[in-house]
Amino acid sequence: MSRLTQFGNDLYTGARSFDFIGRRRLWYAIGAAFVIVAISLTALRGGFVFGIEFRGGSEFRVQGTTAVEEGTAAATARATDAVDSVVGGSSPRVSIVGGDSVRVQTEQLTPAQTNEVRNALAEEYSVDAAEVSTSFIGATWGEDITRQAIIALVVFLLLASLVMALYFRTWKMAAAAIVALFHDLIITAGLYGVLGLEITPAAVIGFLTILGYSLYDTVVVFDKVRENTLEDGAESRRTFAQSVNLAVNQTLVRSINTSIVAVLPTASILFIGSVLLGAGTLRDIALALFIGTIVGTYSSIFLAAPLYVHLRENEPEVKKQGRRAQAARSESGAVR
């Protein structure tokens, strides 16, 4: 059996235990620090860098050209020349993607200009015009996507909170899970802001998928928490916080395994997307998810569970149980 299994055994029985709940102030501080850094650095950089879908403009993609082998500078210069020959004075954004493609982004062109640029690019890179993909995105398209995404976010949060509150029969778990979710979203989006990565609709898909994953992970942890705390009868020797902590420890191996398994395919898309295709749908979805999955696992354990204890510990029932557990421990000190 692997070492992780032994580790899991110890966590399960309590032979080994991490104090997730007791040191919660530390975790809160770390979480808050990350969120603040994410927001402030993004603000310092002047906000997010939006992809062409949000800015509006025309995009060309030259496929299968050997010009890339000339080196980035030379290959880029060709594209600039081609665009300048049609619309003078424009400064197109040119990037090399994958092994043999060039992506050129310009301001919005008319259909006629688009055609000319396309032909110019085909000639410059000595490929067939059919190998040059073109797209045009109106400036309001991004607004459309953003508005719909925000509506979807709000509706999802409401529905998911309701389902969780019903399932766990307490709104406090739902509240803790949602706080953790926002932590994940802000940090993931922040990383885009800090690194200056372009936010594209595919990245937005990634962000929205984090919603599902982050809650999924928290729900699995909370299900164990609920089970453990329900089993605590009147004569429990554990305080509420200790029960929750044991639950989190008991699901820790599960958390690690599920996150790794969730991250592996995402990493595979990220790798293939970046290496073979360059910037594009695959990479953008995978990058957001990759970061979000890792942060989501962290927050389920270090934020959601402590927050839940925080919300519950002032309840009279829970306090009473805590006192009992304290008393029981001093009486049965001999066992320890």
Place this chain on the structure above:
Amino acid sequence: MARTTTERKAIRSLVWLLVIIVALIGANGASVLFNDGQWTPKLALDLEGGTQITLSPQLATGEEVTQEQLDQAVSIIRQRVNAGGVSEAEINTQGGQNIVVSIPGEPDQETLERIQSSAKLEFRPVLTADAASNSVVAPEGTDVSGETPAVEGTDTPAPEGDPAATPDPAAPAAPAPSVLPTNASDLAWITPELQEQFASFDCASLDVIGANVAPVDEALITCEQDSTVKYILGPVEVAGERITDARSGLIGSSTGVTTNEWGVFIEFDANGSQEFRTVTERLVTLPGVQNQFAIVLDGRVISAPRTNVAITDGRPQISGNFTEETAKALADQLKFGALPIGFEVQTSENISATLGVSQLQSGIIAGIIGLMLVGAYAFLQYRALGGVVVVSLSVAAVMTYLIITYLSNQQGFRLSLAGVAGLVIAIGVVADSFIVYFERIRDELRDGRNVDGAVEAGWKRAFRTILISDVINLIAAVVLFVLAVGNVRGFAFMLGIVTIVDLIVVALFTHPLMQLLGRTQFFGGGHRFSGLDPKALGAVYRGRAQFRAPAGVGAVKVASSSREAQRRQTIAERRAADISGERKDER
């Protein structure tokens, strides 16, 4: 006895799964055989290459589009695209307000322009008509008589059709006087050049050149929609925007008894009523085809009824050889074709076929690598149980593939790059369910149950967890699918399908498989490589209430196992605890 019941249940579950899979294969086979389906899912344009255009309505602030309007716009745009000779174009509505046009390959400029122009409806008087010299359809010459509808006032039902007033090829075509026309019905509109153009006009050319638009104050040569009759029409007399309502229904007789004849009822606004009155007062006095007026949509005559009476109240009714469907179709065209919603191009994306293929390949490679990594990790962590993960994933993959193909054949669903990404990411989501299950089984083993019991007890607890987390995932997928636009939908759709497949596979395949494997010597006996070895899992006691002293455990472990023992209370105790626990939760 219990043993055989469990086994029977497990086998029954597996049979059900088999039934589902066979049914899916059958459904797919049926669509391949009878509906021109295929065994592979259709690909979206970003994987296949082609052009995708997103149109959104130009609305004034606060204005909303209805689904009905969108559907109508879709059907008009479809007619236009098809008129351009483009086959296999797909036109869908999206997100309740956008229209997405997907065209394989690269459309020409004219097609693009035609798609964007808003539908234009107008009323023009007929100057002359002729049986169309159509290269495709050979019309029966004058045999269009019975089909010419008539226009009447709503409260004055017309006498039955008068064949005399039908397009008569021999009739007018009068030599054009070289004077300025005095009104829209004036034959002076027909100049010799126009006459010549008319003579050589081929209705088939309408299909090719597309929207046949003439300025509103000039004459227009065009054809009936079915290309049976061609016309020279006068200038526009009433614009389509003047129509406030159009509906179809059975025509009532003067006594108020409904007849069996279908008709279309139009209502004009005040200006339109006035204009229409002027037109009909003039037309009703004219002979032959000049008595007719043409309803022109996008440059084509959709109907050219005779004028039986002057309509003074702006509420004409059109009768003719309508069926319920054709009457409704005309009413819809009148009502919506006239709507001044313009559409503007939001995005236009052209993907070369090479790029499409390379994107598809990349997606598939990423999927294979992801699958192998997950399989390898599962073997590392769960030993032989890793095999269960891989087999379950394969079953899930087969089911997902069949469902996608079925939806692709039946619903016209197309797999996009974002959808492929969704599928690959879903590998992790599905494998997660198995891990949740396995970890639960291990927890039960640690508590000292035998493998049989651990599988059952672990399943009960794991299934709850899997269910609630899948419900959360499903909510995410449905919300995104319904509300989001663009690529997000393809992705969400895949995630939603896989979530459902996950539930089916884990309940009908993985669990029964574990039940059966639990009976084998290898797994049930907790072989070292089975992933279910109680010794490796540090089980504290074995069998029913039969404690086995764990060798060489520290004081902490003794304390914990006694705690464990305390946790395993009698049912009554536990129920009491549950109740108090629930009460606690409700606060």
